Amino acid sequence: MAKDVLIEIGLEELPARFVNNAEKQLIDKTEEWFNQSRIAYESILSFSTPRRLAVLVREAAEKQTSLEEEIKGPALKIAQDEEGNWTKAAIGFTKGQGKTVDDIYIKDVKGISYIFVTKQIIGEPTRALLPELSQIITSIQFSKSMRWGEQTLRYARPIRWMAALFGDEIIPFEIAGVSSSNRTFGHRFLGEAVTLEVPADYEAALEKQSVIADPEKRKQMIVDGMEAAASNHDFYIPEDSELLQEVTNLVEYPSVFIGSFNPSYLNLPPDVLITSMKEHQRYFPVKSMDGKLLPYFAGVRNGDDYALQTVVKGNEKVLRARLSDAQFFYEEDQKQSIDFYLEKLQRIVFQEKLGTIADKVRRITAIAKALSDMLELDGETLSNTIRAAEICKFDLPTNMVNEFTKLQGIIGETYALNAGENKASARAVAEHYLPVQADGELPQTVEGAIVSVADKLDTIAGCISAGLIPTGSQDPYGLRRQATGVLRILNAYEWDISVESLLDLAEQQYDQFSETEKVQARTETAQFFRHRVTYLLKETSIEQDVIEAVLYNKIGVIPYTAQKAELLSYERNNPDFKPVQEALVRVLNLAAKTEEMTISESVFKTESEQKLYDTYLSVEKAYTKINQQQEARNALDELGRLAQPIHDFFDYNMVMTDDEAVRRNRLALLHNIASLIYDYADLSAIEWKQHF
Template sequence: MSNTVLFELGVEELPARFIDDAIEQLTSKTEAWFKESRIPFGEIRSFATPRRLAVQISDVGDKQPDLEEEAKGPAKKIAIDENGDWTKAAIGFSKGQGKEIDDIYFKEIKGTEYVHVTKFVEGEPTEQLLQNFKKVFLSLNFPKNMRWASYELKYARPIRWMVALYGEQVIPFNIENVTTGRTTQGHRFLGDEADIQDASLYEEVLEGQSVIGSVERRKQMIHDQLTSLQEEKGWSLILDEDLLNEVNQLVEYPTAFSGSFNEEFLDIPEEALITSMKEHQRYFPVRSTKGELLPHFVGVRNGNAEHIDNVARGNEKVLKARLKDAQFFYEEDQKGTIDQKLSKLKRMVYQEELGTLADKVERVVAVSGKVAEWLELDENTRQQTKRAAEICKFDLVTQMVDEFTELQGVMGEKYARLFGEDDVVATAINEHYMPRQANGAVPSTTVGAIVSIADKLDTIVGSISIGIIPTGSQDPYGLRRQSLGILQTLKEKGWNISVEQLIDLVHHFYRELNLPTRTHEEVEEDLHEFFKVRAAYLLREDGIDPDVVEAVLSNGIGRYASTRDKAKVLVSKRTDESFKPVQEALGRVMKLAEKASQVEVDPALFENDSESKLYDMYQMTHPAYHEALKEEQPEEALTVLSSLASPIHDFFDHTMVMAEDEKVKNNRLSLLKGISEDVRVFADLTKIEWKQQF
């Protein structure tokens, strides 16, 4: 008998998108369970197909290691009475630990002596502990769950069989009338039931039943077969990694095949062709070595090579029907005009409380125009921005986008060109949906970036205005992703516009239009906090420490690109020994300035040279500091501020800030407050945990 343990959960076919996360959970939770159960183990291998999730654990110990534990009891003064005898508390403690009074000893903890005993805990047999593993299966989380028959358990799919083996021995447990055994199921069409005589033989038994259980090995098989076909045919496959992963989780025994379609379909925009093949049929499109799309495709069958030609012909028929539809949609969509299509937006509800898509477009046009004005764009670019905003949603009424929602924007650009729109406008229609996923590309053009930001802002401000605020994992309108997209675009463009300006602009439009909204104060607070949390997330992703993030966001986000640059500078300064005197000086100023009531500084009230010198230096650095910030030079700005450090230290050495004379005191505090306000424009330095090595 081997020291290998096997757990296999057999289910109805799982959705491909469930599998990667499920097997990752099973592996990590298995490791955690073995450690928590104190069972020695070696390597954990995971296996997954649409019909099974499994873990195989090698070198499992036959029992828990024995333990010697030290148990702490009552304090000595409670354990011994005034006569020096053991109290009931001490006697009860020792009995509760299975020990005698003579086994007690004292240990001092933080100046107080406590009763202790050392007890021996014999390790439990692994065979007995493994029966509790079923709670790992029951703890797996899935995006969606279901009930089946009359069972109460909610799970991704009905459980059909379970294998649980410790070497040759079955580990008994039961989940919803499915009892563990040694019998697994092979490939649905090529295999059969098979008994696993020993847990170490699992992968071998599966292969005998035409199942490749290893996710990595199955993926490599698919990759090798695709590469072989590519070389044989002289093609260049579009090997999309996400599609490869999905196909891998759709099969138990992969066999690649190729098929063809009529060349006439190549007249359809290739994005539509590729979407039909990849998203709807899970095929790999084919290009020539020169990069031209070819009338061929490659699929992966869940089975062997027997009758593979028939499989290819069947798939060709299915794809032909799909492409016929796409061809019809493409031809129909070119009829009429863009303005006719725009009129249909008036009948399409965007959100019940926020009006139609036509209403949304009007708001996007207004916001885009204001942003273009702020950026002082030339008249031609402003007109391009206006037109792009006006027609950015027209493709939503086309049949192609109705069928292939992934193509919104893409088809808008194609159709705009066909209808004779300016190239810049056409590109912006596509770009205004960018970035389309986390860390995706942002719009490359100015017009596309403006319309993208305006559209996303309208969605976010509108949703939050009516109380739709993401909570936990719930974010049905993708507001988090869209806010990150706005910040990433602002970072790339480096525009002289603050996030708060943009938020307030759109919120102002909503108030002017009298759209349903909560109180102005509530919405404004929620909007600013929502964006601040997203900005903090992006800064942390950029490697900025949490305390620095808090410091630079203390007064809001401002211009995001500039705020990020300030954070980078502060990260470098926090370990710079030469910056310590500066940090101490500016930090001390900020703390004292909190006590100031703002009054104009009167040099006539200065009583010593240190006050005058600090005031003169502040007057000199103030404009230079703000000019450096305006010119996007945060390091230079901090260098200018640093020149105040020496006169600040001299000021504190020779000046009692909290003077008895109220006027003198307030004058000194006001001087510090002015300096503090300049520092705060950069960051609240009091929030940073400085890490210089001294």
């Protein structure tokens, strides 16, 4: 008879950001354990709140599934002697499997005969295996862990209780001095301890104790509460999935309430108000039906609606203090000019070896100017871009950014507009921090994109020059994210600029390093970006061998490199491309045996030699033009024109002939053709599927 299994870990309140990942680890590891342990079950449910992580396994079998396993022994020629008797090798093999030679049977594997036995593994009772689930609990990883008391276990928060049941039986184990039991605990203030009879009672029993264990149900309660409140007040609460998820993981029993603040605070920039509400208090801003911010907020209480008005007043008081501080900071900041804050940047160190923020701004401006020249911007856009670069960090010393760090750039745009700066330049100040996350929103303006690339390139080149290369999970300056941002911007804007030229530009800004240090840093920076390009191409399902092929010479122009990778990924499985691939790869393989030499038509001996040379000259001219236009399909088709002349060349000529002059001339021809192919990609690095 099948029984349910419940495992619950009771904890001190977990940080909201830990909950989802920990719950996923718990259910994934539990599912994996049951499958590997051959214990059948109907389904697995997971639960989480700030104080608990739990899994409920429905209808788990009382016994492991028995397993019949085929065991391969030694080859027959070793297992039997010339008279057909079983050798010591065969006898030892069967004994080791708990069998006798009478159980042997013979099967062929890839043309070789082997001896086999069938071994039956009888399933053990589930209850005997379930204590192993304690290993799942201790294996859950958190981004930050702690030890408590004299315990050696490192965990996000101390474990306070554990409920573990198989049907009505307690699964016995102990972790960090806490023994498993059939008891769980309700809401910290509204609930009490509960003794569970069977796992199926878990969710309902907790709900009676003011705990909604299912996070999706809690989330829906919050959504329903906010929709009801919005309907009653004739306004709307903008959707914010990130904040909603965080609040869901902060409460065990949610009750939505609406608070208000003095309308005079609406004179503050909307982003300041929203940040004050969201970042510090986890409130949801409220807007009118036409999108204007209103002097209200939606909050979520961890409990029922008893004396909710008292809770509302307390939250309004806290927010009032926050907004009062924000208003003071805002008004104080307005008393100073942009130049005042720029001068302050000279006293803020960016990095010990890389100078101050002011030094960084000078480098950003130089890179932005050079990049703008490469893009041949018109005069107005160029002027706006340079000004944006010059003032891109001026808001860092302001009171507002010091208090609300997430407003960097956003406050910069607001203050720049207040100071009379051009709208495009002010917008670029905000956008130059984008993307904030690797897959986040990109700058929407050219000015913002250029300053963003300049800023990120400077940080990456500078940090690597200073020896601050990310290792493992350690990346304190966010270099991986910033490199990904640079590449995504280059791809989105389709700039005809190679990554290598940008890296050279960034490296030129650092005079404090020796030439040896610069060369080493340039190599390491290129390798660092190569890894990021590889990662991004893999994200688009490009195979590793194709990636290595298109990155053979250099990263190049990102949109063009991505086009070539996508095309070759298709062609590797296309049987129609086989003649072209075989011809071009054959050239690459032979050309590796020589260095560049001059081709002399007077040395040609056959018509096929001359034909290949003439085709090469024609293809080289056309390919160069197409390559400049970055048309991946046409460029590959142009190289494909060489296929038949190459096949004819190899059919009618011996490359490694005894005549040294002819041999060298033929190798020179192949070398030049190979150089043209390599310019596109190293096709020999690709595992062409039609070969297998």
